[in-house]
Amino acid sequence: MIDLYYWPTPNGWKISIMLEECGLPYDLKPVNIGKGEQFKPDFLAISPNNRMPAIVDHEPVGGGESISVFESGAILLYLAEKTGKFLPTDARGKYDVLQWLMWQMGGLGPMSGQLGHFAMYSDEKIPYAIDRYRREVLRLYRVLDNRLADRPFVAGDYSIADMAIVPWALGHERYEIKLDDFRHLARYLAEARARPAVERGLAVGKELRSTPVMDAEAKKLLFGQDDKTTKR
Secondary structure (H helix, E strand, O other): OEEEEEOOOHHHHHHHHHHHHHOOOEEEEEOOOOOOHHHOHHHHOOOOOOOOOEEEEOOOOOOOOOEEEEOHHHHHHHHHHHHOOOOOOOHHHHHHHHHHHHHHHHHHHHHHHHHHHHHHHOOOOOHHHHHHHHHHHHHHHHHHHHHHHHOOEOOEOOOHHHHHHHHHHHHHHOOOOOOOOOHHHHHHHHHHHOOHHHHHHHHOOHHHHHOOOOOHHHHHHHHOOOOOOOOO
16 A cells, blocks of 8 residues: 555646556545645655655565655656556666656746746736746747657657646646647647546545635745754
């Protein structure tokens, strides 16, 4: 059994999609990031960066003690290696997937997150910041659209790279970005969402968002962190 420490956000969805795709049994452990549950000592013991998602695998390959993993990209890699699914074993195929996984982790996710912060959550609307991150997200969409012009998924076959990219790319509606000029990306998202496991993964914990996360206290918890937040 795998414990999934989770909240329904793009990074959380990456892992719920992977678990659903692999058919692995898991126990959902909600981490309400709007109430500061990510700072609890028992969670920090698993995820020292006070971020979800994280997992604890109580039945690791080869047996032995449970293994905990934090950071969504590392979790995807762990689960791919555990199951032998969604990550090629040959060097060319493997690194084709891994470079696009890192592209999401270092580019699409952080830049989309910054756009969301300044455009939707910041109390002070800063035109320069909104424009800066919107243009960068559009640039990344173009990179992705170009990549998808001659292949169904970013590395050819569906992989953990797609599981990382799709939840963030689906945010285009929240950012009021239409995909009329990104037809390959639009097709890609439609084909990904046609996979039953993707829809199941996106639906995990949907009821947890019934109460808005972004009240004043939640914003303080989410955006007011510094080096003293998790000081021991």
